[in-house]
Amino acid sequence: MANGDDEFISGFMDDYFEECDEHLATVRQILLSLEGVTGVQPIAPSILEEMFRSFHSMKGISGMVELRDAEMLAHEMESYLRALRQQEAILTPAGVDALVAGVDALERVIVARREKHPGPPIDDVKARIAAVIPHGLPAAAVSAALAESSREVTPEWIVTFVPSSELSERGLNVDTVRARLRQHGTILQAVPKILPTGVAFEFAFAGDLDEVTREAWTSDGITVARASAPLPAVETSVELLEGTGDPKGIGLSPTVASASHYVRVDLARLDDLMRMIGDLVISRARMADTLARVERRVPAIEWREVHENSAAIERQLRDLREGVVRIRLVPVGEIFRRMPFVVRDLAKQSGAKVRLILEGQETEIDKYLIERMMDPILHIVRNSVSHAFEIPSERQAAGKPEEGTLRLSASTAGESVVIEIADDGRGVDVEAVTRRARAAGMSVPEGPLDSAALLELLCAPGFSTRDETDRGSGRGIGMAVVKSTIQQLSGTLALDTEPGRGTRFTIELPLTLSITEAMIAVVGDRTFAIPQGSVREVIEIDHVSLRSIEAHEIVPYRGGVLPVLRLSKLFGITEQARRSLHAFVIGSGLEAVAIAVDRITGQREIVVRALADTMIKVEGIVGATDLGDGRVVLILNLQALARMARRDLGGANAAAQPRSA
Amino acid sequence: MQRTLVVDDSPTIRRMVMASLKDVCPGGFAEAGSGLEALEQLALAPFALMILDLNMPDMHGLEVLKFVRSHQKYRDLPVVVLTTRGDATSRGEVVKEGASLYLTKPFVPLALAEQVRSLLNGGARPADDVDRNPHG
Numbered sequence: 123m124a125n126g127d128d129e130f131i132s133g134f135m136d137d138y139f140e141e142c143d144e145h146l147a148t149v150r151q152i153l154l155s156l157e158g159v160t161g162v163q164p165i166a167p168s169i170l171e172e173m174f175r176s177f178h179s180m181k182g183i184s185g186m187v188e189l190r191d192a193e194m195l196a197h198e199m200e201s202y203l204r205a206l207r208q209q210e211a212i213l214t215p216a217g218v219d220a221l222v223a224g225v226d227a228l229e230r231v232i233v234a235r236r237e238k239h240p241g242p243p244i245d246d247v248k249a250r251i252a253a254v255i256p257h258g259l260p261a262a263a264v265s266a267a268l269a270e271s272s273r274e275v276t277p278e279w280i281v282t283f284v285p286s287s288e289l290s291e292r293g294l295n296v297d298t299v300r301a302r303l304r305q306h307g308t309i310l311q312a313v314p315k316i317l318p319t320g321v322a323f324e325f326a327f328a329g330d331l332d333e334v335t336r337e338a339w340t341s342d343g344i345t346v347a348r349a350s351a352p353l354p355a356v357e358t359s360v361e362l363l364e365g366t367g368d369p370k371g372i373g374l375s376p377t378v379a380s381a382s383h384y385v386r387v388d389l390a391r392l393d394d395l396m397r398m399i400g401d402l403v404i405s406r407a408r409m410a411d412t413l414a415r416v417e418r419r420v421p422a423i424e425w426r427e428v429h430e431n432s433a434a435i436e437r438q439l440r441d442l443r444e445g446v447v448r449i450r451l452v453p454v455g456e457i458f459r460r461m462p463f464v465v466r467d468l469a470k471q472s473g474a475k476v477r478l479i480l481e482g483q484e485t486e487i488d489k490y491l492i493e494r495m496m497d498p499i500l501h502i503v504r505n506s507v508s509h510a511f512e513i514p515s516e517r518q519a520a521g522k523p524e525e526g527t528l529r530l531s532a533s534t535a536g537e538s539v540v541i542e543i544a545d546d547g548r549g550v551d552v553e554a555v556t557r558r559a560r561a562a563g564m565s566v567p568e569g570p571l572d573s574a575a576l577l578e579l580l581c582a583p584g585f586s587t588r589d590e591t592d593r594g595s596g597r598g599i600g601m602a603v604v605k606s607t608i609q610q611l612s613g614t615l616a617l618d619t620e621p622g623r624g625t626r627f628t629i630e631l632p633l634t635l636s637i638t639e640a641m642i643a644v645v646g647d648r649t650f651a652i653p654q655g656s657v658r659e660v661i662e663i664d665h666v667s668l669r670s671i672e673a674h675e676i677v678p679y680r681g682g683v684l685p686v687l688r689l690s691k692l693f694g695i696t697e698q699a700r701r702s703l704h705a706f707v708i709g710s711g712l713e714a715v716a717i718a719v720d721r722i723t724g725q726r727e728i729v730v731r732a733l734a735d736t737m738i739k740v741e742g743i744v745g746a747t748d749l750g751d752g753r754v755v756l757i758l759n760l761q762a763l764a765r766m767a768r769r770d771l772g773g774a775n776a777a778a779q780p781r782s783a
Numbered sequence: 784m785q786r787t788l789v790v791d792d793s794p795t796i797r798r799m800v801m802a803s804l805k806d807v808c809p810g811g812f813a814e815a816g817s818g819l820e821a822l823e824q825l826a827l828a829p830f831a832l833m834i835l836d837l838n839m840p841d842m843h844g845l846e847v848l849k850f851v852r853s854h855q856k857y858r859d860l861p862v863v864v865l866t867t868r869g870d871a872t873s874r875g876e877v878v879k880e881g882a883s884l885y886l887t888k889p890f891v892p893l894a895l896a897e898q899v900r901s902l903l904n905g906g907a908r909p910a911d912d913v914d915r916n917p918h919g
Contacts, residue, residue, distance in 0.1 A: 127891060127892060127893075130799075130802070130803075130892050133802070134795060134798065134799055134802075137794070137795040137798055138795055141793060141794060141795045171840075175792070175840055178838055178867065179792060179793045181867065182793055182796060182867045182888050182889075183793055183795045183796060185867070185868070185888060185889035186795070186796065186799055186888065186889045186890070188889070197869070285823045285826055285827060286827070287827050287828070290823075290827060295820070295823055296819045296820055296822075296823045297816075297817070297819075297820060300819075312819060312841065312842075314819065314822045314842075314850055316850075316854045316856075320826040320827075321822050321823065321825065321826035323819060323822075323823070
């Protein structure tokens with residue numbers, strides 16, 4: 123249209139994406155709840171109505187931002203739901219499938235716009251939806267059943283609400299009153315009335331309202347009277363709903379009603395807030411250092427007061443930080459919610475039967491992290507469904523239940539969130555992986571591969587266990603990207619697989635980025651910060667207890683031995699001469715390793731600042747932090763350093779083998 | 784200076800409408816996300832203008848319009864119906880119920896502002912359009 127609206131539109135894209143996200147989530151949730159119900163009984167009109175609304179809204183706003191494909195898809199689905207609503211027809215499984223495909227395509231179109239990619243083709247999906255739209259065949263039998271179920275409720279009360287500015291200031295308006303009524307029963311009808319003093323809303327209502335409640339509501343401008351007569355016929359009252367005239371559909375759906383209790387906040391503003399708190403943390407650390415210096419010069423009584431105040435500020439700062447972190451946390455369910463569709467779709471293609479179990483959906487994680495984890499988790503799930511499961515006959519032959527299980531679970535462990543994706547399929551074919559890796563020219567150590575080495579191969583760039591044309595994984599981003607994304611987010615990825623029993627991917631992520639507890643370590647004349655979450659244990663190593671096996675050092679540890687990596691060697695720093703070393707124990711099992719430093723000098727909260735220059739992004743270095751005294755130190759990712767060392771030294775962990783033997 | 788009431792169940796559309804009309808409606812804005820909310824707002828404060836969507840969750844915009852026009856107090860309130868192109872309710876119906884203007888979404892911001900400006904200046908032209916793509 124080329125009349126200078128581009129700028130206008132671009133100013134609303136965030137609003138657009140956000141509103142679409144909400145609608146997509148709503149329809150997905152509804153579609154999920156419809157699985158298994160379709161084709162059996164009529165769907166409650168209020169549910170069709172809610173989906174209709176979402177598509178209608180998405181159509182409207184997609185038109186405004188000139189995303190034509192999204193507009194058309196939403197339009198098509200809206201038409202289908204309108205037809206269902208008007209003809210009171212049954213939503214068939216084919217209809218649900220078409221809607222699922224439509225929602226999927228719609229989302230991809232929107233995401234493509236957000237990421238400024240060309241969108242996917244939509245003609246097939248559009249045709250698929252158009253094909254299920256019924257044409258003028260009223261389903262008489264069904265409509266009778268529908269009438270039975272939804273119109274049987276008779277009103278018990280007439281609830282009148284007279285809005286006023288005073289009530290509105292107290293947060294009492296037609297919406298909150300509606301929400302309150304809905305907690306007690308069903309609103310059958312809502313009619314606006316004109317009074318000499320203004321407007322009143324009359325709700326025909328069925329539900330439990332005891333005397334105490336009715337009494338209490340009076341002061342909120344709500345009066346309740348027993349309904350004397352049955353609800354007037356729909357024709358004579360103001361009919362509030364377009365279409366069916368079904369009384370149940372009147373009133374906002376709960377999801378829409380509750381929207382008014384939320385405030386949308388731009389993530390960037392929370393980042394600002396977090397940065398300010400970060401600055402505060404640094405300032406306080408600086409003050410604590412100063413206080414420690416002047417302690418001896420201040421009389422003890424006054425010192426105690428200063429000290430108490432300082433401690434109070436520290437506590438409050440921590441509370442403040444946790445408060446802001448909590449604002450940023452969203453339930454992992456946001457990712458999980460779309461998985462049933464992915465699994466369903468792919469399982470159909472691969473001929474496997476897969477039951478998806480979701481656990482811990484309420485586990486909360488930073489919004490930023492979850493957004494970035496969406497694709498990696500999707501990729502692993504896709505991979506599992508396309509490759510991991512045997513076809514039902516194979517499973518039966520192996521004595522397994524015909525239906526495979528894919529378990530997607532999330533849980534919180536201290537400052538981390540653990541996400542597990544586990545299947546009970548055939549397990550990773552280690553030999554095939556090895557063969558393929560060798561064929562691709564990668565170096566593969568001889569002998570049995572441990573799971574870490576296996577994962578390393580799977581995640582190597584360019585490695586794929588199937589042909590690229592394979593639809594399910596071909597769409598994905600590749601394990602290499604999965605792994606690097608997780609690492610960028612200071613997380614870890616682990617693999618557990620057993621032939622014939624299944625495979626489990628474990629992703630561990632920090633609850634949030636930005637501020638973390640860290641240990642401060644010194645090597646030579648350098649200082650480093652090590653996030654505490656990654657450290658299993660801190661040990662002291664006497665030089666005399668160190669033994670060398672070929673080029674590697676080991677130390678006795680809990681009845682076994684532990685390989686030792688010296689940071690001084692990794693970074694080429696000259697160690698201070700000391701009788702003993704401090705070391706961080708990280709990892710478990712065969713992966714356990716002690717990373718030695720000269721001294722661990724303290725423990726404190728640090729503010730993680732990402733290294734801004736991507737050119738100097740170094741594996742093993744998470745970012746930098748300001749210790750409060752103006753010194754900037756690097757924050758290390760010990761896991762990554764250990765991996766690098768293993769790679770460089772080749773089989774350093776072989777030294778740990780005796781322990782397991 | 785009285786405010787303009789923007790009624791639409793999409794918060795994005797409401798914001799777009801307000802952004803488009805900010806120079807035309809100097810009294811500022813109030814928002815309503817449903818028909819009943821709109822009536823409540825109307826009852827609580829006087830408004831200079833109402834921008835009204837039709838297809839809304841609880842109460843159809845046409846019913847809002849009927850209600851408004853059937854009461855003395857609101858009879859003269861200019862109401863601009865801004866509805867999604869292709870929806871069932873016809874322009875004729877809307878104008879018959881007393882809409883001052885019938886416009887469709889998607890709209891061109893400048894055109895919407897122009898239409899509303901001339902309406903407020905007394906030159907109502909109910910048949911005109913702000914459609915981005917009138918032949919579509």
